[in-house]
Every structure is written in C-alpha cells, then in structure tokens.
Amino acid sequence: MRQASKKNRAPWVIALVCFGLSFCGDEGNQAAKLAPIQPNKTSELALAMRTLDSELVNLLAAHGEDGSWKKASLSALDLTELMPTDSSMLISGYTAFAAAFGKHVEAFNERPSAEAYSAVVNGCLSCHQQACPGPIERINKRKLNQTNL
Numbered sequence: 531m532r533q534a535s536k537k538n539r540a541p542w543v544i545a546l547v548c549f550g551l552s553f554c555g556d557e558g559n560q561a562a563k564l565a566p567i568q569p570n571k572t573s574e575l576a577l578a579m580r581t582l583d584s585e586l587v588n589l590l591a592a593h594g595e596d597g598s599w600k601k602a603s604l605s606a607l608d609l610t611e612l613m614p615t616d617s618s619m620l621i622s623g624y625t626a627f628a629a630a631f632g633k634h635v636e637a638f639n640e641r642p643s644a645e646a647y648s649a650v651v652n653g654c655l656s657c658h659q660q661a662c663p664g665p666i667e668r669i670n671k672r673k674l675n676q677t678n679l
C-alpha cells in the first residue's frame with residue numbers, strides 16, 4: 531500500500547518540475563504565457579544569452595578559482611540589436627539596461643578582474659529582474675561567491 535501511494539505521486543512531482551523549468555524560455559522550454567508561433571524556435575536574444583551564460587561558466591572555471599583574470603574576455607554583443615522571443619520582453623528601460631551591460635562587458639574586457647566580472651553579472655541580474663525573471667536563479671550561480679573568493 532505504501533509503495534503504491536509513493537508511485538502515484540511521481541507524475542505530480544514531474545509535472546511541477548516541468549512547470550518550474552518552463553518559465554521565461556529557461557532551459558529551452560517556452561512558457562505557455564509567451565505562446566510563440568513556433569514553440570521550439572530560439573530567439574536571437576535567447577541564443578546570445580546562452581552564449582554569454584556559457585562564457586561566464588568558462589570564466590569562472592578558468593579564472594575564478596586561482597584569482598587570475600589575465601586574458602579573460604567576454605563577447606561584446608549589442609543586446610539592443612537582437613530580437614527576443616516576444617516584444618513584451620522589451621520593457622521600458624531595456625535599452626538602458628542593455629547599454630549599461632555593454633559598458634560592464636567593455637570594462638571587463640579592458641581590465642579583467644574579479645570586480646569587473648561581478649559588475650557584469652550584476653548587469654545580467656539588473657536587466658533580468660525587470661525583463662525576464664526566469665533565469666535569475668541560474669545567473670545567481672555565476673556570481674563569484676563565497677566558494678570562489
């Protein structure tokens with residue numbers, strides 16, 4: 531009896547996890563709210579985000595641990611030029627966030643350091659808090675945190 535009731539719960543757990551992952555295009559699963567015409571099509575902006583995200587992962591792995599940021603760099607992408615999945619993501623202030631973010635990346639590429647890296651990650655977070663909260667949890671993991679300092 532006990533085993534049977536455990537089994538019955540599994541589909542619900544799976545459904546909940548899927549719902550959690552479906553928010554804001556994170557993990558490739560488009561939120562129903564956005565109702566894109568082609569549900570699996572990835573926008574230019576989402577692709578750029580994935581590139582930046584994996585660059586952060588690589589930077590953390592290569593430079594975060596030994597504290598040396600020599601030769602570190604990030605792609606300088608103009609986020610205002612890339613199309614998102616849905617125009618509702620282009621919230622007022624988007625251009626300002628994109629420009630501020632671009633400046634942080636520029637500063638990082640000129641003088642890579644832990645501080646400049648953190649400014650970039652904060653730039654990711656500032657825009658996401660307004661435009662697209664889904665990936666915030668993931669971006670938080672890119673912070674140079676306790677374990678890396």
Ligand code: HEC
Binds near residue numbers: 557
């Ligand atoms: C100027 C605003 C802005 C900045 C800065 C920004 N993002 Fe995004 N990000 C967005 C928007 C809007 C989307 C949704 C794009 C879409 O679905 O078309 C997004 C989507 C994402 C996604 C989900 C992509 C997918 O697979 O669908 C990730 C992950 C992400 N961003 C990470 C980052 C990281 C890491 C940074 C910093 C290096 C960053 N973002 C900086 C606005 C921003």
